[in-house]
Amino acid sequence: MASTLAATLSIGSTLSFGHKSGSLAQPKPVGVRLTSHASLASFSGLKATTSSVSCEAGSSFLGKESGVALQRSVANKAQKQSQRLQYHLQPRASFKVAILGAAGGIGQPLSLLIKMSPLVSALHLYDIANVKGVAADLSHCNTPSQVLDFTGASELPNSLKGVNVVVIPAGASRKPGMTRDDLFNINANIVMNSVEAIADNCPDAFIHIISNPVNSTVPIAAEVLKQKGVYDPKKLFGVTTLDVVRANTFVAQKKNLKLIDVDVPVIGGHAGIMILPLLSKTRPSVSFTDEEVEELTVRIQNAGTEVVEAKAGAGSATLSMAYAAARFVESSLRALDGDGDVYECSFVQSDLTELPFFASRVKLGRKGIEALIPSDLQGLTEYEQKALDVLKPELKASIEKGIAFAQKRAVAA
Numbered sequence: 001m002a003s004t005l006a007a008t009l010s011i012g013s014t015l016s017f018g019h020k021s022g023s024l025a026q027p028k029p030v031g032v033r034l035t036s037h038a039s040l041a042s043f044s045g046l047k048a049t050t051s052s053v054s055c056e057a058g059s060s061f062l063g064k065e066s067g068v069a070l071q072r073s074v075a076n077k078a079q080k081q082s083q084r085l086q087y088h089l090q091p092r093a094s095f096k097v098a099i100l101g102a103a104g105g106i107g108q109p110l111s112l113l114i115k116m117s118p119l120v121s122a123l124h125l126y127d128i129a130n131v132k133g134v135a136a137d138l139s140h141c142n143t144p145s146q147v148l149d150f151t152g153a154s155e156l157p158n159s160l161k162g163v164n165v166v167v168i169p170a171g172a173s174r175k176p177g178m179t180r181d182d183l184f185n186i187n188a189n190i191v192m193n194s195v196e197a198i199a200d201n202c203p204d205a206f207i208h209i210i211s212n213p214v215n216s217t218v219p220i221a222a223e224v225l226k227q228k229g230v231y232d233p234k235k236l237f238g239v240t241t242l243d244v245v246r247a248n249t250f251v252a253q254k255k256n257l258k259l260i261d262v263d264v265p266v267i268g269g270h271a272g273i274m275i276l277p278l279l280s281k282t283r284p285s286v287s288f289t290d291e292e293v294e295e296l297t298v299r300i301q302n303a304g305t306e307v308v309e310a311k312a313g314a315g316s317a318t319l320s321m322a323y324a325a326a327r328f329v330e331s332s333l334r335a336l337d338g339d340g341d342v343y344e345c346s347f348v349q350s351d352l353t354e355l356p357f358f359a360s361r362v363k364l365g366r367k368g369i370e371a372l373i374p375s376d377l378q379g380l381t382e383y384e385q386k387a388l389d390v391l392k393p394e395l396k397a398s399i400e401k402g403i404a405f406a407q408k409r410a411v412a413a
């Protein structure tokens with residue numbers, strides 16, 4: 001059995017943060033803790049093991065029950081077969097997730113990561129390109145969820161029926177020299193059509209928008225849902241998790257901290273200077289020189305371009321984006337499953353500033369956003385306050401561009 005468990009993978013991350021009496025407590029790692037004879041250094045994310053495995057499970061992709069089942073299967077060969085069958089055949093919860101754009105650079109690794117979740121019973125893969133091969137490939141993974149493929153516009157409605165969470169990475173990615181706004185015209189139409197179908201087929205689903213420019217595509221989605229009479233601002237999210245993931249990584253590297261402990265809230269929007277990491281709110285508390293603040297802020301803001309340039313024409317961030325999006329899906333599923341301690345940053349309808357949409361930390365619950373967390377915006381440093389003042393007009397323009405696009409198309413229709 002040990003050999004069949006070689007390179008067992010599980011996922012965990014600092015997804016959840018204790019929130020006590022209006023102030024955020026220290027980040028609480030909730031990932032599965034794996035111990036092995038030759039375990040790799042732990043980090044916030046995938047943990048690979050190269051030898052036999054025992055699990056002390058928290059919650060995450062391999063949740064508590066799944067982790068315990070896995071542990072037993074290692075310990076007792078006689079019971080192994082039935083327990084493994086039970087684990088593999090019965091997801092811990094039965095949520096359905098649809099990915100629109102599942103054949104793409106983000107869609108494929110994202111599908112794989114979600115296939116590993118014990119909270120998912122069905123994974124619907126939709127793309128205008130043929131997604132059958134991706135689905136066939138994934139369906140051989142012996143994790144509980146069933147994988148179904150849907151190709152082309154005629155199959156879009158069926159891909160959405162009964163779904164709890166829809167993730168949208170459909171669209172074109174940024175090429176060198178392109179800004180996120182260059183993508184606007186291509187992706188605005190794709191998001192609009194996708195959200196129209198969501199409104200008609202699964203209006204209660206959580207909607208996670210990855211397609212850029214998120215600052216505009218989220219307001220577009222809101223307009224479409226309003227036009228359809230099914231807008232619930234608590235369930236519409238722009239996925240900015242990659243900004244948080246990058247901020248956590250870069251800060252941990254710079255300050256030599258354990259990755260799993262680091263939490264940096266990132267607010268504002270999701271492009272260039274509109275991405276504002278609040279380094280003064282880093283947990284655990286850590287001090288930065290002015291030079292470090294400037295260097296880290298600029299690196300976090302330009303991290304997407306770092307990847308676009310390194311890929312030299314082959315697209316933008318896909319693997320780290322898939323990781324970040326999977327974390328956000330997992331957080332949403334845990335909230336839907338009744339976990340009362342789930343916090344993430346996301347670009348959402350907001351009243352924390354004068355802007356109608358704004359990225360901040362939010363508390364997730366069964367019905368979507370339970371609360372926006374204002375405390376991160378209080379007591380900003382002079383640098384952060386200035387950066388916030390500077391980003392607002394640009395973010396306002398991106399939001400208005402999205403709203404105007406959706407309203408114009410509605411009038412034309």
Ligand SMILES: NC(=O)c1ccc[n+]([C@@H]2O[C@H](COP(=O)([O-])OP(=O)(O)OC[C@H]3O[C@@H](n4cnc5c(N)ncnc54)[C@H](O)[C@@H]3O)[C@@H](O)[C@H]2O)c1
Binds near residue numbers: 102211212240243318
């Ligand atoms: N939010 C973020 O942090 C973030 C980070 C990176 C990339 N992105 C964005 O994610 C999007 C996808 O990036 P990618 O690298 O996966 O691109 P990609 O070109 O590799 O994949 C896009 C996929 O979408 C599919 N598609 C196109 N039109 C569609 C439609 N109408 N319905 C369904 N599927 C459709 C394509 O066939 C393709 O498989 C881009 O808009 C990119 O800018 C966002």
